[in-house]
Amino acid sequence: MSAAPRREYHRPLDxxxxxxxxxxxxxxxxxxxxxxxxxxxxxxxxxxxxxxxxASLPVPAGRLVMATDSHVVSPLFFPGGxxxxxxVHGTVNDVAMAGGVPLYLAAGFVLxxxxxxxxxxxxxxxxxxxxxxxxxxxxxxxxxxxxxxKGDGVYITTTGVGVVPPGISLDGAAAREGDAIFVSGxxxxxxxxxxxxxxxxxxxxxxxxxxxxxxxxxxSLLTAxxxxxxxxxxxxxxxxxxxxxxxxxSGVGMLLEERAIPVAPxxxxxxxxxxxDPLYVANEGKLIAIVPAEDADTVxxxxxxxxxxxxxxxxxxxxxxxxxxVQMRTGLGGRRVVDWLTGDQLPRxx
Amino acid sequence: MCLAIPAQxxxxxAGDQALIDVGGIRKQISVALVDGLVPGDFVIVHVGYALARxxxxxxxxxxxxxxxxxxxxxxxx
Amino acid sequence: MxxxxxxxxxxxxxxxxxxxxxxxxxSRRYHFMEFCGGHTHAISxxxxxxxxxxxxxxxxxxxxxVCVLPIGRxxxxxxxxxxxxxxxxxxxxxxxxxxxxxxxxLNAKAEGADVRMVYSAADALRxxxxxxxxxxxFLAIGFETTTPPTALVLREARALGVANFSVLCNHVLxxxxxxxxxxxxxxxxxxxxxxxxxxxxAHVSTVIGTxxxxxxxxxxxxxxxxxxxxxxxxxxxxxxxxxQVNERRSExxxxxxxxxxxxxxxxxxxxxxxxxxxxxxxxxxGLGTVPYSALRIRAEFGAHDAERKFNLVYxxxxxxxxxxxxxxxxGVKRPVDCKLFGGACTPETPMGSCMVSSEGACAAHxxxxxxxxxDAAPPPQVxx
Numbered sequence: 001m002s003a004a005p006r007r008e009y010h011r012p013l014d015x016x017x018x019x020x021x022x023x024x025x026x027x028x029x030x031x032x033x034x035x036x037x038x039x040x041x042x043x044x045x046x047x048x049x050x051x052x053x054x055a056s057l058p059v060p061a062g063r064l065v066m067a068t069d070s071h072v073v074s075p076l077f078f079p080g081g082x083x084x085x086x087x088v089h090g091t092v093n094d095v096a097m098a099g100g101v102p103l104y105l106a107a108g109f110v111l112x113x114x115x116x117x118x119x120x121x122x123x124x125x126x127x128x129x130x131x132x133x134x135x136x137x138x139x140x141x142x143x144x145x146x147x148x149x150k151g152d153g154v155y156i157t158t159t160g161v162g163v164v165p166p167g168i169s170l171d172g173a174a175a176r177e178g179d180a181i182f183v184s185g186x187x188x189x190x191x192x193x194x195x196x197x198x199x200x201x202x203x204x205x206x207x208x209x210x211x212x213x214x215x216x217x218x219x220s221l222l223t224a225x226x227x228x229x230x231x232x233x234x235x236x237x238x239x240x241x242x243x244x245x246x247x248x249x250s251g252v253g254m255l256l257e258e259r260a261i262p263v264a265p266x267x268x269x270x271x272x273x274x275x276x277d278p279l280y281v282a283n284e285g286k287l288i289a290i291v292p293a294e295d296a297d298t299v300x301x302x303x304x305x306x307x308x309x310x311x312x313x314x315x316x317x318x319x320x321x322x323x324x325x326v327q328m329r330t331g332l333g334g335r336r337v338v339d340w341l342t343g344d345q346l347p348r349x350x
Numbered sequence: 351m352c353l354a355i356p357a358q359x360x361x362x363x364a365g366d367q368a369l370i371d372v373g374g375i376r377k378q379i380s381v382a383l384v385d386g387l388v389p390g391d392f393v394i395v396h397v398g399y400a401l402a403r404x405x406x407x408x409x410x411x412x413x414x415x416x417x418x419x420x421x422x423x424x425x426x427x
Numbered sequence: 428m429x430x431x432x433x434x435x436x437x438x439x440x441x442x443x444x445x446x447x448x449x450x451x452x453x454s455r456r457y458h459f460m461e462f463c464g465g466h467t468h469a470i471s472x473x474x475x476x477x478x479x480x481x482x483x484x485x486x487x488x489x490x491x492x493v494c495v496l497p498i499g500r501x502x503x504x505x506x507x508x509x510x511x512x513x514x515x516x517x518x519x520x521x522x523x524x525x526x527x528x529x530x531x532x533l534n535a536k537a538e539g540a541d542v543r544m545v546y547s548a549a550d551a552l553r554x555x556x557x558x559x560x561x562x563x564x565f566l567a568i569g570f571e572t573t574t575p576p577t578a579l580v581l582r583e584a585r586a587l588g589v590a591n592f593s594v595l596c597n598h599v600l601x602x603x604x605x606x607x608x609x610x611x612x613x614x615x616x617x618x619x620x621x622x623x624x625x626x627x628x629a630h631v632s633t634v635i636g637t638x639x640x641x642x643x644x645x646x647x648x649x650x651x652x653x654x655x656x657x658x659x660x661x662x663x664x665x666x667x668x669x670x671q672v673n674e675r676r677s678e679x680x681x682x683x684x685x686x687x688x689x690x691x692x693x694x695x696x697x698x699x700x701x702x703x704x705x706x707x708x709x710x711x712x713g714l715g716t717v718p719y720s721a722l723r724i725r726a727e728f729g730a731h732d733a734e735r736k737f738n739l740v741y742x743x744x745x746x747x748x749x750x751x752x753x754x755x756x757x758g759v760k761r762p763v764d765c766k767l768f769g770g771a772c773t774p775e776t777p778m779g780s781c782m783v784s785s786e787g788a789c790a791a792h793x794x795x796x797x798x799x800x801x802d803a804a805p806p807p808q809v810x811x
Contacts, residue, residue, distance in 0.1 A: 196375075200543070200550045204376040259437075269373025269428055275353045277472075325798050332440045332658050334474015336795040342774040343533075346519035348785070349353050349397055349546065352465060352492075352572035352630035354656075356430035373428040380549065383575050383695045392430060394633060394686055397518070397569075398547030399576045401695070402633040402686045404430055409685035413433055416663055420442015 013037045018117040025111065025145025038121055039109075039141060042128035047104070047139035055139035057104060060163045067094035068159040076123065076153050079193045080208030081284075083156055084127030089211050089284055091160040092134050093233045096215035097287065099170040099222060100162025105131060107141040107158050112151030123154060134213040136160065162215075167226050174229040175250035179318040180296035182289040184217065184303055185210070185311040187239050188267040191281035191345075195274065201347065203273070207266045212285030217308045221289060224302035230290035233283065237341040240279040242288060243326045244340045253321020256328040256338060260315045275348030280341045290318065354396035356404055359389050370395060430685070434657030435473065443662040444478035451669050457483045459668050460758060461626040462605060464491030464786025465656040471795035473658040483665065486758035487781075487788035489604055489713055490628060492569045492597075493520045494780040494787040497712040498744040500597050501526035503734075504566045507595070508532065508540035511737060514558060516551035517566035519544045524783050527744050529776075532566075548580040548594075555584070555592035564733045565594045572630040574598040574722065575695035578702040581724065584731050593733040596724050599709060601631050602639050603720035607711075609647045611757050620758045624650035624668040626661060629683050634699075636691025640679045648677045655683040702728055710743055712780035713752040750779035755788050762789040763800055769793060 013033055023030035040048060047055040071087040081089075088105065095102040107127070111120065131138050138158075193209040195201055214233065221228060230250075234242035239261070247254055263271075263278045271278045285308070291299045296314065303309035316328075326338040357370040359381075366382035370393070381387050381400045393400035451457060461467055467487040470476060476485070489495050501524055508515040515532070522533045522544060536542040541561075545551050548565055555563035567577045577594060584592045605625065613620040627640055632653045640651045650671035654664030664682045671678060681687055702725060709721030724732040733739065746752065750772070751765035762768050762781065772778040774790050781789035 200545045200547075200554075202377075206374065265428075266374035269375050272355050272428065272431065273372055273375060273377070323798070323801065327798055330472070330474045331437060332435055332473040332475065332478070333437045333444075334477035335798070336472060336474045337798055339774075339794045342785075342794070343523055346522055346544065347546065348520050349518040352463070352570060352628075354572065354630045354633075356428070358429070373431075380547075380576070380579070382579055383692060383698070385694060394630065396572055396630060397576050398549060399579070401572065401575070401630065402692055405685050409430060409433075412660075412663070412682070412685055413439070416439045416443055416659055419446040419663070419666060420439065 013117065015117045015121050020111045020113055020115040020117065020120065020145055022113055022145050022147065025143055031143065035143060038117070038124055039143070042124045043131065043138040045137040045139065047137065048141070055104070057139060060103070062163040062166065064161055065095055065098040065100035065164055066159065066161045067091055067098070068157065069094055070155065070157040072152065072155050073194065074152060075197045076119070078197055078209055081211040082123055082126050083154055084123035084125070085130035086211050086284060087156040087158045088127055088130035088134060088136070089213050090235070091158040092136055092213040092215055095160045095162035096218040097170070097231045097233055099164045099168040099218070099231070101165065101219065102134070102136045102160050102162040102215050104139045105136050105158050105160050107138050107156060109141065109143045110151055110155040111143065111145045112153050113145055113148040115153045120154065130213070134215065165222070168222055170228065170231050172230055172232060172246050173249040175246050175252050175290045175318045176229065176292070177252060177318055177320045178293045179229060179290050180293055180299070180314055181243070181254060181256070181316045181318065182291070182299060182303060182312055183239060183261065183315050184287045184289070184309045186262045186264045186267065187234070187283055187286060188263060188271065188278035188281035190284040191238070192267045192270045196270065201274070203270065205266055205270060207264065207270065210283055210285035212308065214285065214287050214308065217287065217306050220306050221299060221302050225291060225295045225298050227295055228289055228291050228299065230288070232288045234286060234288055235284060236282050238278070238280040238282055239288070240326065240338045241341045243338065246290065247324045247326050251324065253319040253324055254316055254326040255319050256316035256326065258328050258331045260313050262311045262313050276345060279338060280345050352396055354394045354401060356392050357395045359387055359391045359393060361389050362387065368400070431657065434655065434659045436659065439659055440478055440662060443659065443666060447483065447662065447666050447669060448480045450666065450673065451480050451483055452673060453482065455482065456621070457623050457669060457672060458486060458621045458758065459483070459624050459626060459665060460486040460488045460608070460622055461661065462488040462490040462601065463628045463631070464494065464784065465629060466626055466654065466661055467491070467788065467791050468786045469656055469658045469661050471791040475658050475661055476796065476799070478662065479665065483669070486622070487791065488608065489711065489756040490570065490601065491784050491786040492573070492599065493524055493784040495599065495711045495713060496521070496524060496568055496597055497710045498526045498746070499710065499742050501532070502744065503739050503741065504595055505530060505532060505535045507564050507733065507737060508535050508542050509538060511562065513562040513564045514541045514543060514554060515564050515566060516543045516545045516554060518568065520784060521566060521568060525777055548576045552580050552584055552589060552592055555589050559591055561591060563592050565592070566597070567594050568597045570599055570601050570628070570631050571634045574699050574703065575634060575692070578698045581702050581728050581731055582698070585728055590730065593731045593736045594724060595733040596703070596722060598703065598722045599711070600720050600722070601628055601635070603717055604711065604714065605643060607714050607717045607720070608757050609643065609649065613757060613759050622649065622758060623672050624652070626664045626668070627651045627653040629654060629656045629660070632683065632687045632691065634692045634695050637679050637681050637687060637689045644677045644679050650677045652680045653683050653687055655686070712746065713756045715753065746780070747778045752779035752781045755781050762792045765789070769797070
């Protein structure tokens with residue numbers, strides 16, 4: 001432990017066998033012990049250490065961006081990540097998609113009474129490692145405990161702030177006719193990794209969630225081409241839904257090439273198996289970039305030069321379309337609409 | 351629809367079960383509805399059950415007929 | 428994926444498209460019904476329509492088990508889940524289907540019902556064995572393809588004496604629905620709906636074989652081509668149908684010979700006959716009451732029949748009056764001919780059966796093809 005407890009407790013936190021108790025959220029000594037021995041020990045940094053109600057932070061020059069995201073994933077541990085790392089990546093990416101260099105994170109935990117402290121420690125350790133790897137410290141936080149049966153183990157809400165360098169203006173409404181549409185890599189990995197562990201659907205697969213922080217990729221893209229118009233991470237609802245959101249916000253249509261859209265073979269197979277369309281399956285480590293046609297080569301080169309953009313592809317173009325249809329030329333040679341996701345994507349079987 | 355996909359039998363297991371492979375993903379299914387399967391066979395799998403064996407020769411013939419149709423109008427009998 | 432990717436090849440598709448265009452007689456029109464939702468899905472999802480000449484029209488049939496499940500049957504399931512406190516298990520497909528008052532199983536779940544999605548009927552039995560203190564009901568839907576697994580599970584439940592497990596059976600029969608369409612006045616007597624042939628079921632036929640379709644070819648003089656569910660399978664079947672029409676043949680041909688034969692899966696058929704018997708009649712959403720078109724659980728397995736166990740009484744609930752699903756399923760109307768289409772009735776708020784599953788005629792057109800209503804012209808061109 002990097003931060004030694006500064007108070008004496010009768011007994012150290014029994015991380016091995018202990019469970020979350022209502023007292024851990026009541027604000028008394030038990031809360032203080034949990035925060036110090038588990039959370040501070042993992043996240044330790046100069047802003048969090050005083051354990052004040054609010055972190056006191058230096059403010060850099062420029063425009064601040066702020067994003068918040070609540071994480072309620074089930075299962076909490078999945079191939080390629082867990083709710084801890086996901087809660088860092090999700091918010092770092094939201095800040096990054098606005099062009100922000102992420103600076104700080106705040107984290108709110110809702111814990112369910114009875115949840116094993118050992119699993120909580122795994123989550124918090126993974127979250128701290130993700131924050132460290134991303135270079136974005138968790139500077140303030142909060143913990144609440146709900147009665148057993150009223151939560152799903154652990155919920156984590158993270159809020160991030162970042163600063164946007166001058167000259168960068170990203171906006172989901174900025175796509176224009178003729179723009180090139182890129183995706184930074186294979187789609188659907190996260191959603192399929194999660195689904196492979198769902199009760200009654202389980203299957204064995206090598207597919208890992210793509211959960212990853214994208215701010216460094218974004219920084220190198222914006223350095224190569226400050227004129228990028230739209231950056232978005234296609235999370236819930238997948239590529240299809242995010243493109244429809246952009247098309248509507250920008251008042252344009254899109255024409256995609258199905259054959260250009262990268263899908264890992266195992267993801268394609270899992271989707272066949274469950275009757276899903278990878279276009280609608282969630283991603284947590286991919287971005288969509290919409291750029292002026294004349295910058296397409298530059299952006300493509302910058303994407304491919306970054307390890308997170310190795311499989312990047314030009315997947316289509318922005319069109320003029322009064323109905324804001326996202327259309328696709330299918331691999332077979334026909335055409336279809338790529339519509340918004342309807343409801344929640346459920347496996348189709350019979 | 352009756353969503354069913356081609357899968358390869360990896361190994362047969364007790365209780366009419368089998369492990370199948372579909373493009374790199376693996377799942378346990380029931381083979382109680384099809385007799386005489388051996389590892390390596392391709393089957394059509396529906397809601398966790400193998401329904402029928404795929405005949406590789408017939409598949410090849412079908413693809414050949416499709417290709418022939420593209421060139422020669424009289425090829426598909 | 429073997430046996431999948433080869434059957435989606437663009438070059439073979441171009442060849443088949445050229446062959447269909449070359450062989451289709453420009454002086455006449457061809458109207459073919461693909462019975463199955465699986466074919467409807469393939470046609471829409473891959474844009475097969477764009478590869479067909481304008482005088483070949485596909486009519487999307489009623490072969491989607493979710494679409495044809497009437498409101499009253501889902502009401503029974505929702506009632507069991509909400510009022511009888513059972514664990515209700517079902518395939519993901521049925522979760523969103525709106526029943527009375529627009530309420531679906533997902534809504535019932537939100538109201539506190541224990542509704543669980545399963546991948547296989549066997550999972551439902553597993554849940555029952557894991558919860559011996561709870562009643563577990565499996566909402567079984569599907570055509571002949573899905574029936575044998577349900578039969579196996581019922582047999583296993585009886586053998587193991589899993590007293591808390593039962594099945595709400597909604598299994599339906601393909602040939603009866605095809606007869607219903609062929610016997611409809613528009614097709615049979617009035618002739619207002621030209622129907623030149625059928626693309627026959629893929630996976631249903633793995634179980635029942637090609638033999639049951641021979642009757643349609645003979646009695647109704649309609650060609651039938653059993654076809655796989657990949658887009659090239661559909662295109663090849665269309666080419667085979669065009670040839671039959673041109674040569675004035677009405678035969679049963681088997682495009683899906685890699686999986687289907689004339690007899691089908693005899694083992695599965697015997698199993699189904701052991702566990703199920705014909706219902707005198709069954710209501711189909713969109714088609715109405717169709718005689719001998721569905722199965723019920725035999726008395727020997729009555730302990731596991733949710734209808735007997737919970738004394739369920741079916742209550743028919745009419746669809747919205749303005750809904751044109753029945754006419755659309757018979758090819759009398761197209762989705763855009765319905766006043767509700769795209770307005771009151773969308774995939775988010777389905778009013779009729781054709782909109783409830785992505786394989787329904789209306790949902791497929793809405794989700795994949797509605798740009799066609801606007802532009803008959805090629806897609807917007809862009810210069811990069």
